[in-house]
Amino acid sequence: MAFSAALPEIPLQACCWSTVSLPHARVAEIGRLATAHTNAALVVSCQRLEAYSPEPCDCPASGRLEGTAALFHLAEVAAGLHSVVLGEREILGQVRRALAKGPVPVRGLGDIAVSAARDLRRETRFESHAGHLLDRALKVGGVPAAGRILVLGTGQLGRLVAGRATELGFSEVVVAGRAAPASPLRSAVFVQLPGLGGLEPFDVIVGCLGSNAPEVPVEALPPARRLLLDLGTPRNFAGLPQAPSLMLADLLAEEQCERPHATRRRGALRARVRTLVEQRLERFAATGAAVTELRMEAERIRQAELARIRRLHPGIPADAAESITRSLVNQLLHRPTGRLRASGDAWLARSVAGLFSERP
Template sequence: MALLVVGCNHRSAELGLLERIAVPVDELPKALHSVVALEHVTEAVIVSTCNRVEVYAQVTRFHPGLQEVRGWLAERGDIHPQDLDALQYSYHDDRAAAHLFAVAGGLDSMVVGERQIAVQVKHAMEVARGEGTARRVLQRVFSQAVSVGRRIRNESRISEGASSMVDVGLAAVDASRGIPLAGSRVAVVGAGDLGGLAVRRVADLGAGHVTIWNRSPDKAERLATKLAGTVSHAVVSRLDAALVDAEVVVCTTGAANTLIGSELVQGVLEQRRCNAEDRATGTPSPLVLLDLGVPRNVDPACARLPGVELIDVSDVRRLAVRGHTGTVLADARRIVEEEVERFAAWTRAAEVEPTIRAIRTQAETVRQAELERLRGKLATLDDQQRAAVDSLTRGIVNTLLHHPTVRLKELADLGGADPGVELLRELFDLPEGDA
């Protein structure tokens, strides 16, 4: 068995490839089941964000499992596996855990120290657990990753001054417009985690009015309640209605297909011109579209429309700054190393558990058989006496197995349990199926 991760991120691949292999939220269950359907994959979690698509898997055999997961990603992106090799990365066992811990701690993010990735890692685990594709190993490593991310943020200065993709994107909007967001009319498309963060940020920046649109109106309404008493806001059911009065549109959905096409925007621009004429305000203000979706929420052709400025994830990448000192990063990486050793110790202990369990099962079978053989001779005993005999024999078995069990776990913790496991399996004549 081996733990592995195969993925592409903002450093290894262009936005176009990330778009093709991205797994939208509504496709995640199906994608997870298609991964565990691979011959050598027993568990799977998919982390798909605007900056990375990573498949974490527990496989029965490393090399075949690695090729299967690589092939799955290549097929999803409609790219030849050999062409994908130069754009992806893969790690296994301790290095896979180290990578996940670094991701959860914001060390591998475009904006180092950003907090949103911790939420995304936790959500990926929860979906996989709900679908039954994350079981013992992946639940353990992902649960630990969430804790590691929290520890990194609490024990290092990684989050001091850290921003997020939303923050960098909104800074790009300010730079594009030449004026701050304060007082502006902003529409937020999407009410998920990223949409919620966007709503909070634009409110904090003093937006004059916030309009929220989401495919699920109930979710948009719940998000809007969090703005009560902070900023003027509204929820709309039609996407074009969200855009007509906005000066800035922040797109945050995980939709598989483009939501805002050039025809929709052309219609919105025409309506904005009519509204401006009716109000005698002259030319309508430019429309700035900030697209943080992967796949893209906005058709790139919208950038060619007059009066429209489109800022997408590629633009945000160029503005992201990784400005933490070596000391801060070293402190965070030290925490990752400590946590990797904890996971490795758990893994080593887990490797001997099947042998310990098999020995105890065999011993219990022998104990029960001997009690059954002597049942006739014990017939004169009352219930209390029979319970005493049962307790006595159980205690003998536990005492005999205690030292070998403890010693095997100690050897596992030191990384040298394999010879002991082999010897015990031979001495107790344990079948290979119990390994």
């Protein structure tokens, strides 16, 4: 679909950083740059940090997009098309929560991006979740799914990786954390994170600690016989491991270089979600015309009532009557007209606007 010139200009700028497998100091530096955007929605995931604002910015972001390009990118991120695990489910909720805290113009455009991402997910089958990163790492490292595995972290990523390790056939799955998980771990043993160095060697050790966790020196870990896998952002492990090691960034690079079919699929899905965004933007524009008509009818009624107030109550200052009536109408219409725009339902918007019209 060709992007229609009749669609409104998109007042959106995206300042983007990749945080995949960066050290703590660099992630903290990026965090300071991103949080300096005071009038923005901050999208934070284990792989990216992005600020979406309705106004231009000259910050030193490693990537910057404007207008429709920024909106397309936001939809791609929400759909999981920029995640290491294609179609990652968790990112959609992260984007929604970030947009809810953003300024009103960004929230409205964000609704379009999130809706397009949902449309894509409804019509596309994504079979992987974050736990399948273990499969990728074992394949890249040439390591069999056998023996003992230690997973650091009891959050969502840690639980998914531990569950996948059980499915793949590891004989013993141990999960370490600072506190016991809220719900039982399936086919896994829990141990406290401090004092891991005294445990027997593991075939594979996987870091799935959250962004606020401090780095774990490799010397504090039990020996890893075959693979040390760091899935954390920032990095979970510090120091030089004795065993072969991989990070999240290595898995992303491997896809780009060694899995052309996966790269092609990402490209095709990005093209599709952009088409879905364009379709929603066109419906948004059609809905916007009806909302504008509704606003004009409401303003006509307000002006008539304002004239009546001035005639019946000449003691009320004209500027006070103007301010009060304008504020009242805006307060009454702000939420419903915002929801009408976001719905993209032009028929509904025209029907509601017709209720305010003098025409039968």
